[in-house]
Amino acid sequence: xxxxxxxxxxYVQVADAIAARIEAGELLPDRPVPSENQLVQEYGIAxxxxxxxxxxxxxxxxxxxxxxxxTYVVSKRPQAGR
Amino acid sequence: xxxxxxxxxxYVQVADAIAARIEAGELLPDRPVPSENQLVQEYGIAxxxxxxxxxxxxxxxxxxxxxxxxTYVVSKRPQAGR
DNA sequence: GGGCATTTGTACGTATGTATG
DNA sequence: ACATACATACGTACAAATGCC
Numbered sequence: 001x002x003x004x005x006x007x008x009x010x011y012v013q014v015a016d017a018i019a020a021r022i023e024a025g026e027l028l029p030d031r032p033v034p035s036e037n038q039l040v041q042e043y044g045i046a047x048x049x050x051x052x053x054x055x056x057x058x059x060x061x062x063x064x065x066x067x068x069x070x071t072y073v074v075s076k077r078p079q080a081g082r
Numbered sequence: 083x084x085x086x087x088x089x090x091x092x093y094v095q096v097a098d099a100i101a102a103r104i105e106a107g108e109l110l111p112d113r114p115v116p117s118e119n120q121l122v123q124e125y126g127i128a129x130x131x132x133x134x135x136x137x138x139x140x141x142x143x144x145x146x147x148x149x150x151x152x153t154y155v156v157s158k159r160p161q162a163g164r
Numbered sequence: 165g166g167g168c169a170t171t172t173g174t175a176c177g178t179a180t181g182t183a184t185g
Numbered sequence: 186a187c188a189t190a191c192a193t194a195c196g197t198a199c200a201a202a203t204g205c206c
Binding site: 036051054068069 | 170171172173
Binding site for chain 2: 173174175176177178182183184185
């Protein structure tokens with residue numbers, strides 16, 4: 001699933017994997033995505049890489065992060081356009 | 083100039099300092115900003131912190147980065163809208 | 165109020181890869 | 186071949202926010 005050798009950065013691969021899980025409905029709106037530590041364990045990556053994964057998903061507008069709580073799939077509500 | 087104790091993250095402080103230098107015309111459009119290694123030496127920070135500084139400036143639209151070359155103050159030109 | 169676990173944020177250091185000149 | 190500079194990835198430690206007991 002994750003290729004530690006290929007040219008695609010790990011954090012991109014993992015972000016794509018998470019995005020696919022959201023797309024597939026496995027991870028639902030307003031529900032948490034795996035925590036950084038869970039990503040570390042599930043995908044065998046370092047925490048810094050897990051953080052970049054989450055950051056990328058945030059930049060893609062797929063998740064939102066709340067300090068001390070976790071990162072959640074964005075709500076499906078109107079959300080005022082943007 | 084840089085407060086290693088206060089509540090403001092180092093990378094934000096350094097980014098603000100660089101932004102001020104751009105604002106003041108000390109760093110000019112299409113000219114390079116200090117490299118990561120230079121930031122490390124000039125401000126006494128770690129490389130990772132220097133990277134986050136540059137990243138923040140990039141997100142603020144103040145600089146652009148070219149791999150293998152360096153990071154430059156954005157041009158003042160029309161830049162075709164976007 | 166305190167204590168604890170969980171989670172994200174910051175900051176450090178190191179190594180290797182890739183692009184440019 | 187070499188030097189410079191950014192990109193990725195690893196690891197570690199501590200701080201801050203949250204939630205629960």
